[in-house]
Amino acid sequence: MRLSTRGHYGLKAMFDLAQHYGTEPIPLKSVAERQNLSEHYLEQLIARLRKAGLVKSVRGAQGGYILAREPGKITVGEIIRALEGPIAPVECVKEVDPKECDQADYCISRMVWARVRDSIAGVLDSISLADMCREAAKIHQTKSFDHNRGGWTLYDP
Template structure:
């Protein structure tokens, strides 16, 4: 399974809205500018997110988008499924031999588990902490 720019940029929109939660509506122009993305492309991606009731649009001069739910209630899996479709590493696994079927199912389940247990709240609070010492392993 390859996640396209639809999924990646959709996650970007949602993470930015989560980071700015409580600050009022955020325009797609702001998100596009801050992340070096096409505003026109983001407009195409936000429509399915709005139709799925993950975001709300606010009209007017100071309008934009806000999250429709708490960031703790929205998972990365929710967003990816809306924008990319079902999570499956291989099409037609039912035609594979049993050993291969089992492998593909385990891969699918592992990916689903990560996406479904990672919330927008987790993603908005993630930070790269370069000040931390890297782990040292001795053999």
């Protein structure tokens, strides 16, 4: 029940783009460095995301990638589906074009997997990139608690 690195790394990259949303295009190189990923591998992942219409590219020098929509309007579910295909613990309960076996309508285990699929999709579709950014901001605040002063410090990059 594992995600491949495609979904894992791809989400990291999209989160990185979300954190820089509203500025210039972000080159993959910097995404790869910040998230500690292979740039060449990321290229392949972002190609899928581009084809799915989740990011836009700007070619040439000073080019890079920007989210195709604002972070609040892109869900983790869309990202994962673009990278890994339809959510499905087993083939016969794929969200689109399921390959049903001949016992499909009385196969009980199939119902279990359909429930798992719905539960996964429910979580992924309920989280947007904006949610992740908010979470990151919250954590950053916590981490900058100043133990010497015994109080909160302002984040000032």
